[in-house]
Amino acid sequence: MKFNKIVLVLCFAGILLSCKSYLDSTKSTTLLDITAETDEDKFVNLKNYSNDFIYDMKYATADNFLKEKVYPCDECFLRVKTVKSLLAANKNFIEKGFKIKLYDCYRPRAIQRKMWKIVPDANYVANPRRGSIHNKGGAVDITLIDSLGIELDMGTKFDFFGEEASHNYLNLNDTIIQNRKFLKEIMLQNNFSSFDSEWWHYNLNGSKADKVENLKWKCN
Numbered sequence: 667m668k669f670n671k672i673v674l675v676l677c678f679a680g681i682l683l684s685c686k687s688y689l690d691s692t693k694s695t696t697l698l699d700i701t702a703e704t705d706e707d708k709f710v711n712l713k714n715y716s717n718d719f720i721y722d723m724k725y726a727t728a729d730n731f732l733k734e735k736v737y738p739c740d741e742c743f744l745r746v747k748t749v750k751s752l753l754a755a756n757k758n759f760i761e762k763g764f765k766i767k768l769y770d771c772y773r774p775r776a777i778q779r780k781m782w783k784i785v786p787d788a789n790y791v792a793n794p795r796r797g798s799i800h801n802k803g804g805a806v807d808i809t810l811i812d813s814l815g816i817e818l819d820m821g822t823k824f825d826f827f828g829e830e831a832s833h834n835y836l837n838l839n840d841t842i843i844q845n846r847k848f849l850k851e852i853m854l855q856n857n858f859s860s861f862d863s864e865w866w867h868y869n870l871n872g873s874k875a876d877k878v879e880n881l882k883w884k885c886n
């Protein structure tokens with residue numbers, strides 16, 4: 667926090683030619699209360715507000731369609747309002763014996779550019795000039811795990827590029843359709859919208875109007 671303020675002051679004074687601010691990935695020793703956060707647009711680390719999520723941040727490893735690690739480490743930053751809705755959704759899932767597993771959260775514009783450089787195809791990666799809701803801190807890529815920690819069968823892997831990943835593709839067995847429906851219903855009840863071609867992607871309602879940000883994080 668202090669560091670960011672100092673950077674802002676220096677930027678304001680025009681002392682630096684280029685101003686860079688970083689998100690603080692230092693973890694709090696105790697869980698923080700998201701309801702105490704009044705700035706809804708601020709970026710925070712989900713890990714500071716709950717121990718009830720499972721993290722499988724695909725872009726912090728080479729286990730993704732780019733076959734490259736593009737995030738420095740597996741942090742999950744989101745805007746406060748996104749975290750509030752996601753915590754509420756996870757609470758609903760937990761009450762039913764499930765938990766959210768995260769594949770992707772906020773993505774800085776610089777990393778979007780990096781991904782675009784590897785795969786410059788708008789069918790697979792959002793053009794960094796416009797950015798995506800991930801660049802705005804309002805999107806999450808998720809699935810569900812059961813009480814034994816086993817992922818629910820959603821029919822395809824995360825980032826599977828094909829019609830089978832679509833909510834509209836119904837040539838799947840009943841279990842898969844029910845699992846997708848279960849995920850979608852609770853997310854929609856908690857102020858998120860689904861994305862037709864990707865069963866794993868959810869946008870916080872209204873987040874399209876937010877700014878694309880380029881706040882990177884340093885790893886501890």
Ligand SMILES: [Zn+2]
Binds near residue numbers: 807
């Ligand atoms: Zn996504």
